[in-house]
Amino acid sequence: MLTAPFDDRDGTIWFDGKLIPWRDANLHVLSHGLHYASAVFEGERVYAGNIYKLNEHTERLLNSGKILGFDIPYTVEEINAACEAVCKDNDIVDGYVRPLAWRGSEMMGVSAQQSKIHVAIAAWAWPSYFSPEARMKGIRLKTGPWRRPAPDTAPVMAKAAGLYMICTMSKHAVEKDGWDDALFLDWKGRVAEATGANIFLVFGDGKLHTPVPDCFLDGITRQTVIALAKKRDIDVIVRDIMPDELSNATEVFVTGTAAEITPVGQIDDNHFIVGEISKTLMEDYDKEVGKSPANAATAA
Numbered sequence: 222m223l224t225a226p227f228d229d230r231d232g233t234i235w236f237d238g239k240l241i242p243w244r245d246a247n248l249h250v251l252s253h254g255l256h257y258a259s260a261v262f263e264g265e266r267v268y269a270g271n272i273y274k275l276n277e278h279t280e281r282l283l284n285s286g287k288i289l290g291f292d293i294p295y296t297v298e299e300i301n302a303a304c305e306a307v308c309k310d311n312d313i314v315d316g317y318v319r320p321l322a323w324r325g326s327e328m329m330g331v332s333a334q335q336s337k338i339h340v341a342i343a344a345w346a347w348p349s350y351f352s353p354e355a356r357m358k359g360i361r362l363k364t365g366p367w368r369r370p371a372p373d374t375a376p377v378m379a380k381a382a383g384l385y386m387i388c389t390m391s392k393h394a395v396e397k398d399g400w401d402d403a404l405f406l407d408w409k410g411r412v413a414e415a416t417g418a419n420i421f422l423v424f425g426d427g428k429l430h431t432p433v434p435d436c437f438l439d440g441i442t443r444q445t446v447i448a449l450a451k452k453r454d455i456d457v458i459v460r461d462i463m464p465d466e467l468s469n470a471t472e473v474f475v476t477g478t479a480a481e482i483t484p485v486g487q488i489d490d491n492h493f494i495v496g497e498i499s500k501t502l503m504e505d506y507d508k509e510v511g512k513s514p515a516n517a518a519t520a521a
């Protein structure tokens with residue numbers, strides 16, 4: 222379902238230090254960020270007017286810039302205040318915030334040492350990443366055609382625009398055949414993550430297993446879910462997981478700021494239930510983030 226295009230909406234966007242009309246938040250086509258993917262971004266959720274773990278997201282944004290070799294010209298406090306100002310000015314109570322930083326147009330070519338770093342922040346209402354029906358049944362994943370790259374071939378710890386090229390390609394490839402999302406294996410053939418979310422699996426031992434985040438984002442939601450599981454005395458095992466183990470998993474879910482905790486009903490030919498551990502952690506997550514009851518995962 223298509224919503225209003227993202228360049229043609231009412232509201233304001235924070236752009237290089239000030240709030241400007243939404244439709245005026247434009248950049249030149251000869252921007253380094255567009256041609257050479259020198260851009261980093263964040264995705265944050267607003268629950269009942271509060272941006273969940275805002276500080277962690279802002280710190281990751283600045284760190285992603287550093288990994289790509291640029292300093293974002295604002296402090297953590299300034300970016301935090303800007304995110305909050307955007308939400309306030311656009312009346313976002315339950316929604317999503319997207320800060321973005323990119324190299325500008327001063328230099329065109331691979332080298333761009335003197336390019337200016339720009340920052341924009343937009344926010345919009347965004348209830349659920351996957352459809353509520355798909356979420357409660359469990360989404361369907363198919364192993365995609367691309368693999369998460371080795372840590373010495375890409376800046377895998379940055380939330381960098383360039384790393385999403387293969388996410389879109391993998392997701393499009395499987396959506397064509399009716400699947401909800403792609404499962405990424407990594408360069409070693411291990412189970413890695415989905416195209417915008419980390420993955421957890423429950424096996425017969427009743428423990429939660431999740432891959433070692435050594436070539437993909439150690440998601441903020443992933444870390445929250447590990448802490449919530451520990452509070453429930455559910456053991457969390459971080460280890461290499463191979464795809465032939467998927468047939469032994471009973472429950473699977475993915476985690477991310479946008480995806481929250483979304484159960485997975487199927488990966489390729491393997492089927493899973495939306496079981497007790499998934500449901501418990503979904504409820505705990507809703508409480509943790511301060512989700513209003515009408516928007517709770519289990520209310521969908």
Ligand code: PMP
Pocket residue numbers: 264380414415416417418419437438439440441442443476477478479
């Ligand atoms: N992996 C990828 C590729 C992602 O895009 C995201 C979403 N940022 C995640 C994992 C989960 O990260 P987080 O929980 O910090 O949103």
